[in-house]
């Protein structure tokens with residue numbers, strides 16, 4: 001036993017009757033009380049220091065929050081790409097860009113997206129999956145005016161009847177239908193949410209050998225640049241076998257229901273998803289969070305994703321009447337002191353150009369007086 005660890009006797013001050021009456025003992029007692037009091041006071045300060053209201057932790061400084069534009073080389077190796085695209089085995093008919101329409105409110109966005117894809121000389125087929133029970137004929141007519149070919153699909157309901165899911169995402173499990181497109185001879189596809197706009201050709205994605213790829217998501221709060229992906233832009237190789245397996249797992253898989261299919265897909269492909277560059281999902285949240293990165297990567301950006309400002313909606317995801325859309329764009333451009341003005345105006349310009357380019361087709365959409373799409377503002 002190491003005796004030096006034993007407490008010295010003097011350290012103990014037995015407070016027994018009579019002990020305190022001796023003057024020498026009284027002084028010792030005073031000293032002891034002062035020591036006890038000061039230890040108590042120190043303890044109090046230490047405890048209250050650790051229990052004080054905590055300031056928010058500093059944002060984790062990851063390389064994206066700290067972006068410096070060090071790498072100035074292009075994303076894609078042109079030499080490899082041109083070989084792949086000109087190869088005899090590359091058939092544009094086997095590739096598709098697919099979007100979805102679950103409500104009339106997004107019809108002008110689909111038409112605008114279609115025009116932006118055509119302007120970028122996208123070689124793939126353009127396919128629009130829509131819910132026939134939710135989309136009016138005139139809205140479908142508008143959505144397909146610039147080249148998307150419509151296909152009705154059956155709604156895939158969210159688990160638990162949508163309990164716990166964000167009210168805007170109740171139809172989003174229908175997105176899994178993408179995996180059934182192998183039945184139409186499609187070998188690879190890029191899915192784009194209707195609130196995206198194409199700025200540059202991205203045909204290189206169709207030469208990607210992997211089965212699934214997506215761009216990591218970005219939050220404005222402490223979460224920041226996360227590992228999980230945003231489901232607004234997906235690269236995938238359709239497979240009915242995968243589709244069947246996914247659908248059979250929706251009800252039993254353990255995942256938070258709030259973000260619906262995005263959460264499910266992140267759990268499904270958690271370990272297999274290939275991280276695509278941010279250029280493929282130019283989420284406006286990046287502009288807000290890392291303006292430097294947004295600026296310095298602008299020249300490579302293929303797709304802008306209008307997450308934080310939707311130039312074609314008003315209120316709570318409500319439809320903007322056709323003839324008020326241009327006015328609406330100007331309003332949204334003024335949001336947050338014009339934080340997304342430049343991008344919103346890109347959308348507005350593309351919309352105007354689309355209206356002009358496809359005026360004849362669009363005219364047919366509004367021909368019938370029964371067309372509620374152009375006049376009323378309810379969706």
Ligand SMILES: *[C@@H]1O[C@H](CO)[C@@H](O)[C@H](O)[C@H]1NC(C)=O
Nearest residue numbers: 118119120121122199200201
């Ligand atoms: C698309 O193709 C046309 C005709 O070949 C060409 O004039 C135009 O520059 C191309 N646009 C882009 C963005 O590559």
Ligand SMILES: *[C@@H]1O[C@H](CO)[C@@H](O)[C@H](O)[C@H]1NC(C)=O
Nearest residue numbers: 290291292293294295296298
């Ligand atoms: C980004 O670029 C724009 C001009 O293109 C400039 O006005 C702005 O200050 C730049 N922002 C940052 C953070 O570099």
